[in-house]
Amino acid sequence: MRSLVLIGHGSHLNGESAAAVYRYAEMIRARGLYDEVVEGYWKEEPSLRQVLKTTASTDVTVIPMFISEGYFTETVIPREMGLGHQGPVPPEGVARVLGGRTVRYTLPYGVHPSMSDVILARAHEALPDSSPEDTALIVLGHGTTRNENSNKIVYQNAEVLRQSGQFASVHALFLDEDPKVGTWPEMVKAPRVVVVPFFASEGWHTLETIPEDMGLEGAVTTFTDNPHGQQTVYYAKPVGTHSAVADVILHLAEEAAGASTSDGDTERxxxxxxxxxxxxxxxxxxxxxxxxxxxxxxxxxxxxxxxxxxxxxxxxxxxxxxxxxxxxxxxxxxxxxxxxxxxxxxxxxxxxxxxxxxxxxxxxxxAVIEETYAQSCHTLRPTPWATTARRQTGIYARVQKATPEQLEEVAADVCGGCLRTRLWAGEKLPQTFFDGVPGAIPCAEACTFLVAEVREEVAGKRGGGASHSH
Amino acid sequence: MRSLVLIGHGSHLNGESAAAVYRYAEMIRARGLYDEVVEGYWKEEPSLRQVLKTTASTDVTVIPMFISEGYFTETVIPREMGLGHQGPVPPEGVARVLGGRTVRYTLPYGVHPSMSDVILARAHEALPDSSPEDTALIVLGHGTTRNENSNKIVYQNAEVLRQSGQFASVHALFLDEDPKVGTWPEMVKAPRVVVVPFFASEGWHTLETIPEDMGLEGAVTTFTDNPHGQQTVYYAKPVGTHSAVADVILHLAEEAAGASTSDGDTERxxxxxxxxxxxxxxxxxxxxxxxxxxxxxxxxxxxxxxxxxxxxxxxxxxxxxxxxxxxxxxxxxxxxxxxxxxxxxxxxxxxxxxxxxxxxxxxxxxAVIEETYAQSCHTLRPTPWATTARRQTGIYARVQKATPEQLEEVAADVCGGCLRTRLWAGEKLPQTFFDGVPGAIPCAEACTFLVAEVREEVAGKRGGGASHSH
CATH class of the missing domain: 3.30.1360.190 (Gyrase A; domain 2)
Structure with missing residues (x-):
């Protein structure tokens, strides 16, 4: 028996944030290659802290559904999942035995070599009759000064596609670093130009920033007086939402799974x-x-x-x-x-x-059935707030500064509307719904929603207790 | 059978706002003079729209628990209760037959002549050995330029107490109009001064404004170099919270009830x-x-x-x-x-x-049992939003300007968390909990909580849909 886990970022606010992960999970589930395909999120549920508990087998492969390596794939996910690993993940992934499960953690899908196939697929969708005679390809990345690796994969894919000989020229351009996307009229000479955004999903960048920086008016835009003459730009959809990503995920999983000699068992x-x-x-x-x-x-x-x-x-x-x-x-x-x-x-x-x-x-x-059952067996171990707070990094590190009063005030708002009983705050839960009390569900650890609200409180950005202002 | 209804203002925010009405209701209930003592509120539940439905008898006396006549007693309460009366209420009250009930609506307790006894009781609490030789009394009102009547009752009580001869002098002073409370050192000559706030309850004015304007340091304050020599001020608690107010309420009710020749029946x-x-x-x-x-x-x-x-x-x-x-x-x-x-x-x-x-x-x-039963008998008549909005006055009149989109956005927030089904917005409710559906409760009309939120929306003071900011 084998479990595949897809990890997304998720959102406390945007209900559509998890949609892409849902979709790939469904596509892979439909292929029947894994006994189960489970989803987990940083800001939704099951959380990174809970997701392993929700897997049914002892053989678990975890794929970070991110377009590039960085803070989430190297710091947040390994830490929250308790993988005992921090920093860059080697190509073969990281393998650990955690609570009876063999867990393999892979690189994010975006850095897999087969992503060049996805870029090509997007390019052909935008311009089916592209030709090495007259068509240039722009692979467009975000780029950032914070993480030197995030541009590397864009350059690598551009190089692979350049060597494929299918385009007159292939360019790696970026939104936030040089060479910037706005320089394309000088850089690109071919009369037809396909632009493929190396982005995880449609969003502000693909819908607003890129079209604005490039002067695009839609899927196809013709520029009549560019430095190199008339040029027509074909704007493709982002790579991250292409159905071929499901294949990339399976490649990643199979390559990581190579480390195991046999399937796992049902987790007891x-x-x-x-x-x-x-x-x-x-x-x-x-x-x-x-x-x-x-x-x-x-x-x-x-x-x-x-x-x-x-x-x-x-x-x-x-x-x-x-x-x-x-x-x-x-x-x-x-x-x-x-x-x-x-x-x-x-x-x-x-x-x-x-x-x-x-x-x-x-x-x-x-994760409610698993955690509540553990509680009824007296095996659910609460994580005190101080431990949760100490573990936070990045913008959430400041929650360590929250006073007990601030924590209680925020918890009154957030947890006051929650079914769960806060074991992590010392509350007791002698029965659960397994004993016939419908509302009795344990809370072993402060959730990321509470952590985020505590951060707002510490930053002085929260309003009063009530959400209504009169 | 007779029902007594006490009407308070209530609050959407402050959970203690209704406490005084609760207390008087309990005191009067304990005396057993009425078969029931019911409470109703402008901003809590049962609302002014619902409260009559919740009374068990056909003989109902309604007392506005306000310290003075004004906008609430003359406009809001009669309108919301459907009394078919607007403006000043005559001394004998207003009597109407509404849906099988005889309803008598009285003046607010604060204008009843026996309030001078309550002022006297408060004065004696603050200074038990007051004497006409050396003790002055200040009856302290709020005063306002908006309602000429609000000072009248303070002057009347001062006059009654002056004629009683129990004080060296009796003064009517005000927070917001002349003669202002800050002028007391010039106005009052007696060495001992009792100050009785003619206010409904302890609050910002009695705890902050009055002490500050008068220079008080507590229940007893001695001023050594006033224009008329040394003076000691004894600061009494507000009249509105004195237990004798229960007697005032009963006086009001009995005087109004004089209009009826016999007790009522059980309302069918x-x-x-x-x-x-x-x-x-x-x-x-x-x-x-x-x-x-x-x-x-x-x-x-x-x-x-x-x-x-x-x-x-x-x-x-x-x-x-x-x-x-x-x-x-x-x-x-x-x-x-x-x-x-x-x-x-x-x-x-x-x-x-x-x-x-x-x-x-x-x-x-x-009011849930009464309204849900009516719904199950097909006799609950919904009031459309437009009707509710048109009825609003004062600061709420602007809700008439809400667009359907604004109304729906606010209702999504407010009503999205409510058990009730909005009949007033066209929703259907074929079964109720009388038919075994626990969560099926009708909403016949937009509540004041929603109206207040719509007002915030129209005023541009509401945030986004979610109460949390990340």
Whole structure:
């Protein structure tokens, strides 16, 4: 049995941030090469701290879904996942045995050599009849003075594509460092120019900055009086959203997996947790804000506040992804980065078999079954705030300066609306929903949402306690 | 059967704002002169729009718990309660028959002649051995240029107390109009001076403004070189919090009630709603976020998320007031002006008989039983937003300018966290908790909390949708 874990950045604010990771996970899941494809996030759930617990096998390959190496892939992810590694990741990845699981951590997908194929695919989409006679290619990177490696991969890909001989010329240009993208009319001589942004996703840069810096008016723009004569620019979509990235991910995973001689087993504790959950589910179970009931060989899942509502008045969902997407926002349409906040939307029911129920619950309440089962077995170890704070780096390092009063004030706001009981703050939780108390879910450690709010507080950027101003 | 209704201002932010009304209601309830004493608020629940529905009898006397006549007693309360009256209220009050109830609306307690007794009581508390030989009395009002009547009652009380001959002199001074309180050293000649603030409650004025304007250092302050020689000032507590106000309220109510020849009956619809509720409660009922279960002749009420929790791990409450006070704030300690927001705290259970259960539920979910029963009988009439907006005056009149988009954006934030289904916005609610759907509670009309938020939006004072800034 093998588990593949895709790690995304996620967002506390933007509900679409995780969409790309969702999509690749679905594509790879559909190929059936792994027994499960699990997602984890820095700013969503399951968090980097929790995600390993949510994997079902003892053979886990972790892929950082980032376009380049840097702070997240070298510092944040290894630290938060407890990989015992910091700094550049070697080409073969990092392998560790953690709590009974063999965990392999790879380079980010963006630095894999096969990304040149993705660049080429994007170029051909933008200009199917490109030719070495008259077509130049610009590979466009972000570039930064903070990380010397982030431009290297753009240069490498440009070089590979140059040697392929498919373009009249190939250029590596950047938004934030020389050679800057705005210099293209001087640099590029060919009458047709394909521009492929080496970016993870559509966003401010691909939609605003690049078109503005290059003078583009859309997918195709013709410049009549450039220094080298008339030129037409074909603007491709970013590489990071191309479906071929799924192949890159699988390449990375297979190359890292080469280190293992055989598949893993079912992870014992994980199996016990879900087995206990299914035992309860078969008799009908309330946990958190939801209610699961057996229904002629299947299971029905719905918001407990919707109990008794005729099925035809609820939206019926039949896939785990349907449940995920319906409950991704609250009833006011706001993103829910923390799933145990008491704001799960009503108005839906899911009808599914056992395997899909498990995945739906993993989306509804990421890591909750595993952590609550551990709590009921007295094996969940809380991490005190001081430890969490000390571990923070970068812009979050300042949370170490929070006074106990500041922490409590922020926790009152953030955790006051959460189902979880803060073991990390000394609260006790003698029963859980495994014992019939629906709202009893442990919180082993301050989440990144709280950490981010504490940072705002320390920076003096938070308002008063209430979110409303009157 | 007779109902007494006390109307307070309440607050969307300050959880202590309603405390004085709570206290007088409890004192009057304890005397047993009325079959029920009900509270209603402008900015809390039950709202002025709902409070009449929550009264059990057809004979209702409504007392505005305000210190003086003005905008609230003459405009807001009569309008929101649908009394069909605007402007000054005659001494005998206003009587109307509304939906089968005889409703009498009185002057505010502060203008009742017996308030001079309360002033005297406060003066004697501050200086028990006051004497006409050497003691002056200052009755201290707020005063305002906006309402000419607000000073009148201070002058009247001063005159009554002057004629009583118990003080060397009696002065009416004001914070915001002449004669100003700061002129007291010139105006008052007696060596001992009692100051009684004619204010509704302790607050910024009684704790900060008055002491500062008068140069007071505490309950007793001696001034050694005043124009008229040494003077000692005895600073009394505000009249509005004196327990004798309960007598004033009863005077007002009895004088207004004089208009009726006999007691009222049980109000039929109200009785039917609670009878239906009790029928369900006897079989165990989930409604909103709570769960009620029969327990050896009594009832146990608790948060549904605490179902199954051993009783000894919950705080056991045995009075309706205990339930009210425990659930007045959310788990983060924030005031809950809207009780159907999905933030009722957990950690408690109430064990009580039928009569107390009814009152506890009235505190937990004000007007919810009555409105939900009406909805289940198809008699709840929604008030569209346009009607609510048009009715607003004063600082809220501008909500009429809100665009449909602004309204929806604010409603997404405010109503997105509320159990209620917005009938006033066209949403449908075919079942209710009377039909076994715990979370199904109707919202017949935009609440003042939403109106206030819409006003902020129109004024450009609201932030983005999310309450957190990252």
């Amino acid at each position: 504790v994980h199996g016990a947790a879900w087995s206990a959950f299914m035992d309860r589910a078969r008799q009908g179970l309330r946990f958190g804000e939801v209610l699961v009931q057996p229904e002629s060989g299947m299971f029905e899942l719905r918001h407990a506040l919707d109990e008794g509502k005729p099925g035809h008045e609820l939206q019926t969902l039949v896939t785990p992804e349907g449940v995920r997407d319906f409950t991704r926002r609250d009833e006011g349409g706001h993103h829910r980065p923390v799933h145990t906040l008491r704001n799960m939307p009503r108005g839906w029911r899911a009808v599914m078999g056992e395997a899909d129920l498990v995945r739906a619950v993993q989306y509804l309440y990421p | 619809v109200h009785g039917a709603a609670w009878s239906a509720f009790m029928d369900r409660a006897r079989q165990g009922l989930r409604f909103g976020e709570v769960l009620v279960q029969p327990e050896s002749g009594m009832f146990e009420l608790r948060h549904a998320l605490d179902e199954g929790k051993p009783g000894h791990e919950l705080q056991t409450l045995v009075t309706p007031e205990g339930v009210r006070d425990f659930t007045r704030r959310d788990e983060g300690g924030h005031h809950r002006p809207v009780h159907t927001l999905r933030n009722m705290p957990r950690g408690w259970r109430a064990v009580m008989g039928e009569a107390d259960l009814v009152r506890a539920v009235q505190y937990l979910y004000p």
